[in-house]
């Protein structure tokens with residue numbers, strides 16, 4: 001039976017490679033991108049017949065609704081929903097220097113956008129035999145790890161706290177699902193060299209990062225309500 005996956009923010013970076021991995025595994029993959037041209041270009045560059053483009057902008061409720069309608073034309077069940085799309089902001093600015101507009105923008109995409117997608121696609125994930133929602137997060141959003149100095153010492157309040165919010169979504173929806181519903185969990189790929197961090201050197205490749213995420217997404221183990229890094233469960 002055909003398995004379906006929807007990956008947001010997949011025209012480039014880690015999301016693009018997640019689509020690549022899942023397409024190789026035989027999934028019918030919807031490659032989500034907010035920009036039609038970039039999304040279609042990415043589908044073309046991948047060159048798989050089982051990948052198609054879906055327009056989705058996390059800041060636009062109508063666009064999220066339209067993406068649902070597009071996907072419903074093909075399937076009413078989604079085995080994997082991978083909430084990968086996200087934005088950062090100037091990592092150098094200290095909390096005292098962060099402006100409210102930037103903070104709101106980051107939350108609009110990372111937190112409110114992800115929340116809307118989860119609610120919108122939940123009926124489809126519930127229909128799959130073992131539907132999973134994977135929220136791409138960061139270890140800097142773990143209050144414990146950040147406080148303990150176990151993460152990069154980047155005090156990016158907007159980015160970090162919006163992802164802490166995403167972790168709260170993981171926990172809250174995970175509690176609702178319990179152990180008999182769909183699964184929802186968060187995965188951090190760890191530092192990866194992408195546009196998100198201005199292609200800062202020394203990070204993982206996007207293929208390495210995607211591998212960490214897809215391994216959990218395809219795992220037999222139930223990680224409902226947990227956040228994970230490449231070594232396993234991490235603290236909140």
Ligand SMILES: NC(=O)c1ccc[n+]([C@@H]2O[C@H](COP(=O)([O-])OP(=O)(O)OC[C@H]3O[C@@H](n4cnc5c(N)ncnc54)[C@H](OP(=O)(O)O)[C@@H]3O)[C@@H](O)[C@H]2O)c1
Nearest residue numbers: 009010013014034057058084085086138191192194195196
């Ligand atoms: N890179 C790292 O070190 C690292 C570490 C931990 C977690 N992560 C997480 O990994 C995920 C992927 O990031 P990345 O590093 O691959 O960054 P990236 O290359 O900048 O990719 C981000 C993707 O999100 C999309 N996006 C941004 N705003 C959007 C919106 N409003 N609606 C829909 N899509 C939107 C971007 O589209 P456009 O091309 O149109 O902007 C792009 O496709 C993010 O959630 C990030 O927080 C990254």
